[in-house]
Structure formats: C-alpha cells, structure tokens
Amino acid sequence: MALVLNEEQQLLKDSAVEFFKEYLPIDTIRQLRDHPDSEDSQNGYKKDVWQKMGEMGWPATIIPEEYGGLGFGFVGLGVVLEAGGRTLAPSPLLSSVALGASALLLAGSEEQKNQWLPQIASGEAIFTLALQEGPAHNPRLITTRAEIKGSDYVINGKKTFVSDGHIADQLVVAVRTDGDDNSRKGQSLLLVDTKQAGVSIKRSVMVDTRNMAEISFDNVTVPASALLGEQDNAFAVIEQIVDRGNIALAAEMLGSVQEAFEQTIEYLKTREQFGQPIGSFQALQHRAAQMFCEIEIGKSLVMSALNAVDAGGFDIPYMACSAKVHMCDTYRLVSNEGIQMHGGMGVTDELDIGLFIKRARVVMQMLGDENFHVQRYASLRGY
Amino acid sequence: MWYFSIISPVVFWQYMTLCQIVDEGGCKWPNIDSYIFYPSFTRRKRYGQLSADCDSKEALEAFAEETRAWLEENCPPAMREPVRSDDDMCWGGRKWEFESEDQKLWLERMVAKGWTVPTWPEEYGGAGLSKKQEKVLFKEMRKLKCRPALSSIGVVMLAPALMKYGTEAQKKEHLPKIARGEIRWSQGYSEPGAGSDLASLKTAAEDKGDHWLINGSKIWTTYGHKADWMFCLVRTDFNAPKREGISFVMFDMDQPGVTTKPIHLISGTSYFCQTFFDDVRAEKSQLVGEENKGWTVAKYLLQHERDTIAMAASGGGKKKKPIEQIAKETYGEEKGKIADSAVRNQLARFQIREAGFGLTLQRMGDEAKAGSPPGPASSIMKYYGSELNKDRRELMLNCNGMNSLGWEGDEFNNGEIARSWLKSKTNSIEGGTSEIQLNIIAKRVLGLPGVVS
Numbered sequence: 001m002a003l004v005l006n007e008e009q010q011l012l013k014d015s016a017v018e019f020f021k022e023y024l025p026i027d028t029i030r031q032l033r034d035h036p037d038s039e040d041s042q043n044g045y046k047k048d049v050w051q052k053m054g055e056m057g058w059p060a061t062i063i064p065e066e067y068g069g070l071g072f073g074f075v076g077l078g079v080v081l082e083a084g085g086r087t088l089a090p091s092p093l094l095s096s097v098a099l100g101a102s103a104l105l106l107a108g109s110e111e112q113k114n115q116w117l118p119q120i121a122s123g124e125a126i127f128t129l130a131l132q133e134g135p136a137h138n139p140r141l142i143t144t145r146a147e148i149k150g151s152d153y154v155i156n157g158k159k160t161f162v163s164d165g166h167i168a169d170q171l172v173v174a175v176r177t178d179g180d181d182n183s184r185k186g187q188s189l190l191l192v193d194t195k196q197a198g199v200s201i202k203r204s205v206m207v208d209t210r211n212m213a214e215i216s217f218d219n220v221t222v223p224a225s226a227l228l229g230e231q232d233n234a235f236a237v238i239e240q241i242v243d244r245g246n247i248a249l250a251a252e253m254l255g256s257v258q259e260a261f262e263q264t265i266e267y268l269k270t271r272e273q274f275g276q277p278i279g280s281f282q283a284l285q286h287r288a289a290q291m292f293c294e295i296e297i298g299k300s301l302v303m304s305a306l307n308a309v310d311a312g313g314f315d316i317p318y319m320a321c322s323a324k325v326h327m328c329d330t331y332r333l334v335s336n337e338g339i340q341m342h343g344g345m346g347v348t349d350e351l352d353i354g355l356f357i358k359r360a361r362v363v364m365q366m367l368g369d370e371n372f373h374v375q376r377y378a379s380l381r382g383y
Numbered sequence: 384m385w386y387f388s389i390i391s392p393v394v395f396w397q398y399m400t401l402c403q404i405v406d407e408g409g410c411k412w413p414n415i416d417s418y419i420f421y422p423s424f425t426r427r428k429r430y431g432q433l434s435a436d437c438d439s440k441e442a443l444e445a446f447a448e449e450t451r452a453w454l455e456e457n458c459p460p461a462m463r464e465p466v467r468s469d470d471d472m473c474w475g476g477r478k479w480e481f482e483s484e485d486q487k488l489w490l491e492r493m494v495a496k497g498w499t500v501p502t503w504p505e506e507y508g509g510a511g512l513s514k515k516q517e518k519v520l521f522k523e524m525r526k527l528k529c530r531p532a533l534s535s536i537g538v539v540m541l542a543p544a545l546m547k548y549g550t551e552a553q554k555k556e557h558l559p560k561i562a563r564g565e566i567r568w569s570q571g572y573s574e575p576g577a578g579s580d581l582a583s584l585k586t587a588a589e590d591k592g593d594h595w596l597i598n599g600s601k602i603w604t605t606y607g608h609k610a611d612w613m614f615c616l617v618r619t620d621f622n623a624p625k626r627e628g629i630s631f632v633m634f635d636m637d638q639p640g641v642t643t644k645p646i647h648l649i650s651g652t653s654y655f656c657q658t659f660f661d662d663v664r665a666e667k668s669q670l671v672g673e674e675n676k677g678w679t680v681a682k683y684l685l686q687h688e689r690d691t692i693a694m695a696a697s698g699g700g701k702k703k704k705p706i707e708q709i710a711k712e713t714y715g716e717e718k719g720k721i722a723d724s725a726v727r728n729q730l731a732r733f734q735i736r737e738a739g740f741g742l743t744l745q746r747m748g749d750e751a752k753a754g755s756p757p758g759p760a761s762s763i764m765k766y767y768g769s770e771l772n773k774d775r776r777e778l779m780l781n782c783n784g785m786n787s788l789g790w791e792g793d794e795f796n797n798g799e800i801a802r803s804w805l806k807s808k809t810n811s812i813e814g815g816t817s818e819i820q821l822n823i824i825a826k827r828v829l830g831l832p833g834v835v836s
Contacts, residue, residue: 003746004753265829276835285825292824293767297739300746322735371728378731383707383721 001307003300009075016083019056023049024089026352032090033209043167044203044211045090054123059097062105068118074244074309078251078302085255088359090210092126095164098248099241100127103172107189107229107237116170116191128168129241130159130192130215137368139174139238140182144217146175146190151224153177153190155198155217163366165213166203168194172241173217177232184235189228196220208359243320245367247305250323253363254295254302257327257334260356261291264338271343278341287337294330301326321377328370335360438515446516450523457492459485463528469654472534476567477611477637490564493532500538500562507554508562536605537561537568541614544631544684548672557612557633569636571601571615571658572681579819581616582625582678586660588617588632595619595632597663603813607656608643610636617665620675631677634665650805651790651798688814706730710782726781733778740764740771762827766820769810776804 005013024046032041040046053059061076063069070076077097084091101120104113104127119125133143144157155175165171171192179186194201198220204212229237265288268279278284305319335357339346346353364370436442462485466472473479473486481487493499496510501517503509512520538561545554560566577584586599597617604613613636620628636643640661645653672680707721710730715722721730744764779800780787787804789795811817825831 002749002753003742004749004755265831268831277832279831280834282822282825282834285829285831286818286821288829288831289766289821289824292829293763296763297736297743297767300742301739303746304742318738322738325732325735326739374728374731374735377735378720378727381707381731381734382719383711383727383730 001311003303003307005075005079009072009079012072012076013079013083015056016058016080017086019053020083020087020089023052024084024087024091026087026355028090029088029209029355030349044164044209045092045167050091050123053091053093057121058093059101059123060121062097063101063117063121064105067113068121070121073306074247075303075306077248078306081248081251082255082302085252085257086259088208088256088355092128092164092167092211094245094248094252095128095168096120096123096126099129099163099245100168100170100172102244103127103129103189103228103237103241106240107234111225112191112228125169126164126167127170127172128162128164129245130162130165130171130173131238131242132161133157133159135160136365137242137372139235139242140184142174142176142187143181144173144175146177146188148177149221152221153224153226155190155192155220155222157217159215159217161204161366162213162215164211165194165215166201166211170194171199171215172228174234174238179232186232187234187238188231189234189237190222191226191228192217192220192222196222206362208355208362210359210362239317242367243316244309246320246324246373247302247309247316249363249366250298250302250305250320250327253327253331253360254298256356256359256363257295257298257331260338260353261295261334263352264288264334264341267342267345284341288341291330291334291337294326294333298323298326298330317380318377321373321380324368325370325373325377328364328373331360331364438513443515443519447519447523450520451527453496454523454527454529457489458524458527458529459489461485462489462530462532464530465528466530469652471530473530473532473564474534474567474606474609475564476609477565478609479564479567489530490532494563497562499533499535499564500542503542503558503562507558508560533564535561535564535568536570537566540570540684540688541568544614544671544680547683548631548680552668553633553671566611567606567609569604569607569610569613569656569658571604571613573603574600575602575657579816581681582629584616584618584629586615586617587621588619588630588665590619593667595665595667597632597634597660597665600657600659602646602655602657604643604656604658606654607636607658608645612636613658614671615665616677616681619677623675626678628675629677629681630674631671631680632665633669633671634663638664640664648805649808650802652802652806685814706779706782713782713784713786729778729781733774736771737775740767743767762815762820762823765814766811766817766824770817772810773807776807780804 028046032038032044035041057070058077058080060069061072061080062074063071065071077093081094081098084093097120101117104116104120108116116125116127120127131137131139133141144155144159146153146155153175155173157175159165159173162168162171171194173190173192175188175190176186177188192199198218200216200218202214202216204214206212228234265279268284268288269277271278279288301319301323305316305323308316308319335353338353339357342351342353345351348354368376437446461483464471470482473481473490475490481490490499494508497503497505497508497512498510498520500507500509501512501520502514503511505511537557542558542561545557549557557566561568571586572581572584574584574586586597586601588595588597595617597615599617601607601613601615604610607613612633614631614633616629617632618628619630622628636658640663641658642661643656643658646655646657647653648655671677707730710721710723710726714726721727747764783800786795787800790798790801795801815823826833
C-alpha cells in the first residue's frame, strides 16, 4: 500500500479538518474546563457534536458495510483522528471505535457484531475498553476476577483510567477467569452494560480536561453470552486491540504535534527581540528543523501503521510499537520546545501550547508509554 | 553559501549497489535492516527510448530471460562474490590496474552491451533501454549477485550535469568515455578556505582568450591522485558578488602544474586528496553552462550528491550477523533478552528510527509517483540519514564491546567495525554538513527569516 492518501481519504481528511475547526475548535477544551457544572463539562464531550460526527459517518469508518459501517478502514479513522488532534477535539471516537469496535471485530461472535456494530457506527452506543488496573499500562496484570456461577460470570474488582468510562454505554472488561494475577493465561473479555447493578463509575478529572474513569465491579453478574472471544485466552486479542488503540493514538498525536509545531513556528516568525524575529536566530532554527524532521518520520510511521492494520499483516504489533514510541518522543519534544520557544507566553493559559502539553502526557501514558513500547519492540524482535 | 562537497568511495559504492536494487514495495518486517528502498525521485533523467512495445509484460519477461541467460554466460563467478573492500570495486580510468582478469573481462563485456549506463542513448555508450528494462536488468543482476561492473563519479555526478547543461560536443566527447570507464573523474569543489561557505572559493581562472590559466587549490578531491580529469569550480570574476563569478570547467589532470597529495584520515585510509594548480590550462570549449553561471550547475550536481549520501545511509550493506545476536554474545542472554537492558533499549530505539527513515524514503518515493513535487526532501533525508548512520556505527561499538576496536588482524576483520565507525563521521560533513542541512530546512521549508544585520 502506498504511503500517500488516495483521493477519497484526502477528501475525508479535508472535511474532518474543517469540521473540527467549526464544531470543536481548541477553545472547546477551555469551555469544558471553565464551566465545570455545565452538562457538557460533566459529560466531558459535546453530545450534539458527537451526534453530528455520527451523521458524518466517522464512528463507522473501520466498520464493514455489512454491519452498517463505511469500510474506510483504519486509514480512514486515522485521518479523522489526526484532524481531531489538531484541535484537541474531545470525543469518544478513539475509545468507542479504535478500542470498542476493534474488540468486537477481532473477537465478537456474529451475533454480538450484528447487535453492536451498527450502534457504534451510528454513534448511538459508546464503547470503551476497561483494561488498566494500576497507574501504568500493564496488560498482563489483571486482578479483576470473574467467577463462573452456573452459566453466568460474576465480576469483582476495579479498573482505573478507563478512557471515556463514565459516558460509555458498554464496557469491554478484561477479567481474570483463571491463573495468577500476572499471568497471560486465564484472561477473558466480557461485555458489561454500564447501567448494570454493581457497576460504580467515578469520573477522574485529569490534566487534559478529558474523560477518564475509575470503575468498580461489585458482584456484577453477566450471562455467558457476554463473553467476547474465548474464555481464558483473551491475552492475544487484548494485545491486538491495544495495538489498534496505539496506532489510533499515534494518529491523534500526529495531528496535535503538527498543530503545536506550526503555532510555534508562527510565533518564531512574529515575535521580535533585539530588533528581529526570534526565528532568525540559529539557536532556534536548528531545533525547529530537527523537530520538523522527527515529524516527517512520524508521518511515515503513522501512515504505515494505519496501512498495516488494513492489510492485516503480522507486522501490526511492530508498527504499533514503532509509531507509538516515535510519536511519544516527538510529542514530548515538540510540546517542551513549544513552551520554551514561546518564552514567558508559553506558560500562560492565553496560548494553546499549554493545552497541547497537557494532552501530550496523557496520550503518551495511555496504553503504554514509550518505555513500555521500546521494551515490547525488543521482545517482538526476539532480543 | 552552504555547501561543501566530498564523497567517500564506500558511500559511493553503496549507492551504486542501491541503484541496482529494485523496489519490490511493501514492508517486510522484521528484516528491516535489509530493506532498501528505491525512491524514484532521486533518479537522474532517463534518455532511453520509451516504447510501449518493449515495456509490455511479455516483452519485459522475454527481456528478463535473455538478460539472465546473458549474465549467467558472461558474468565471471569471481564477479558474483560479495565486495569485500574498495579494491573490489572497479573505478576505471587511464591509471586503473584491474584487480583480476575477471574484473577486466566483466567491464569489457558490460561496456560492449552498453549496460554500464543502460538507459543512455547508444551514441553516448548506453544501451538505450527503457526505465522498466533497466529495472529488469538490475533485478536480474541482483538475483545473480553480480557486482556493478563500473563505479563512477562520472556516471552518477558529472553525467547528469552534462546532460542538462553540456554542449552536444561535450556530451559526445565525454559521455562515451565515462560509459566505458576510460576516464576517471574527480570533483574540484571545496577549498581549504571554502568549506561550508563554498561560494567564497578563490581558485582563480585567468582569461587567456581560447583558454584559462588556473591557479589555486582544491581539497577533499575524492581519489584525486587516481583521477584523469576534473570538473572544477573556478572564479572567473573577482568583482562580481561571490556566487556570480564562478564557472564550471573541465580539464585534463595529466598536465604540468597539477599536483595531488593524499590526505590521511582517522579511519586509516586516504582516498581524499588536496590538489594544487599552478598555471593549469582549461580550454574554453570545456566550460559547462555559461561563464560566471557555474553556481547553477554546481547546485544541480550537489542535489545528486546529497541524495547519494542519504541513500547510502539507508543501506547497511552486506548480510552479516544480526546486531541483536552480536549484542547477546557480548552481554549475555537472559530468557531470550539481551542481558544488558540499556543496550537492549538503545538497540530497539535505533531500529525504530531506522524503520521510520526507511519508510520516509518510501513515502517520498510514493509522493513523487503520485505527482507531488519533490521539494526539499533531499535536505531532510541527508540530515537524518547521515545522523542515523553515525548512530548505527556507534551502536556497533556498544554491541561488539572491545571487539569493535580491534584495528588489525583476521580476528578483527582488519578493524572493519572501527574503520567503518570512523568513516561514518564524514557522513554529516560531506555534501553539506548537518548544520548546513538544518539551515536549509529552517529557511526553505519552515520559512524562518535570515538574521537582520
């Protein structure tokens, strides 16, 4: 697959860029943050805009046509997320589609897919993945247990930092049905309705004003039909879901990084000191040029990773690690340098660069930071 | 201005090899180390006759079959062995001593076919192949592991400039000799006082009617002591602004007044020279482009040099023991992992960057195919590629431990790792330093302003 967008994908990208500029400009984050009692702020996203996104077909991008989707593939989802990254657009697109729909597509039965995918595609149902249990991503550590009672599963335990957890309708919960807390074997995935008795959800207010939740399960009982994929053998599927999630995150990060970088370059051209634009100083020019190179490398890795998912090859995990590591490094660099190059203005709330650095650290942590993925990459390569 | 221009033969050989490698597209993890992409945007303009007939699927298949048969018959087995050192490369020229009878035979046979420059017209010593036929030829050569019959600065660097700016008489005189490996060329760009600021060059050309008399000195002239002719930047007008008084001339180095002195490098080799001119004669008929407009020709040629270096940096050369295996042997292995976790992380980070670089070359090729203008891609790739190559060589030291620092003897393969590491230091200096590349990116791509004086 070529590493350039085709005409259809380019159109999708252009319309997404326009859409986010109009409906979820970067000030949305400030509005949500500064009016904590408003309904939007409590939700952490704008329901009416999410509905419009549904009408535009964006949650339907990766869902095949037979399940009410558009069959645009991951490249399609990627360009929309990249566009959203430019305005830090808050929406459950990543949780519901990259994670939720992927879980169903990878492990769901025909019945589960028929039931849920059309609802995800239209935006009616919001899904997310409840995986993490501690402060850092560690997919082996699952202590939330599901006991088998008759034909039901009874879930007890707690999940942390579930993205969009408090607005989700359905959770894909990673549970332990067998084995030690840290073992790959014995993990299973269960679909749990968030309104189910015993599910308690607490919104965590995070630095980026986006949605994370702590979710406790107290004797939550679900039927056997809630099992997604095979019992005890979910680890491989979870890794595949997480790979897709990371590739989607890398696409969002790419959009944010480009925007933060462009704003910084603009500042270098306009801010004057010593009688000239500060961008004329070589000390800043070289650092700017180095960032530009890293972003170019990032574009190639993200595009290849999105392509890899659509091609379904064995290289998906390699590409997921590579894209995530590189975008973590690049986002850290560009957000730090963005603040430094804006000087005193960089640490004020007046400019956007502060919003980018806050979001940067959250997306870097989500589903594994660069250290996690460097090590995973080494393991994948057999060293 | 910004450039200075040297090129090491190792880099050059890698490029020649790369030119033979046809992109088969796609990403073949996990053997990323062995990927070599073939970005079409770097290729020089082709002069082959394009006809639908010779490029049809059937015709190309037939051509492949003929080619394979010819190569099997004509490429001596010794010329299918991997290249071990610079000595195995054939550079041609009047002073060339063939390493073996096979090397001579292989060049003669390829020259007779016009296959040292397959797409050049026959009148210039080529075979008039279409681009697709050339791809087939290179692919067949690669399958049989045939060495390039000729490595030539003339082919890769001078010829594109001559094709674009040379007169018909110049093309007829020089291109066939380049194609046949009869004349070996060197490049006279940098001077002791004109490195990154190449346009400040001072080698003087005094107008003597039908010729110039040249006085001055050039440095970093690759294999200057073995070359026959030089293409050279000289100052023909000392009163004009510095970039407007430069001319691009060619002259025979076999004349009184030319002396060359090899420069000994930290890697233990000396393929660079300093060349001195004392009343050296250059005919006016050997001026390429217009008088005082040599800077335009020079820049065009440098574009090719930078692409060459970036490409070479993406290569990595012959198949060897995988670096991760070496690291395991050096630092031990625990549960399949390199026992030293810092080395392990360093290696993984490097390989991710390397993959990103390879994919970026591929993306730029795809963009060019899709019709986007090439833009300043070559500066980005030159910077990133040469920095990456230096990192690769540093990593080789880390992964090999003290073994990497052996200098002589079979147990150290004659210091191959250390010498390659030292040679890699030239990557970010030759063809415009990394700092110059960053200046270009900042100004041309990002549009950052110059200093107000």
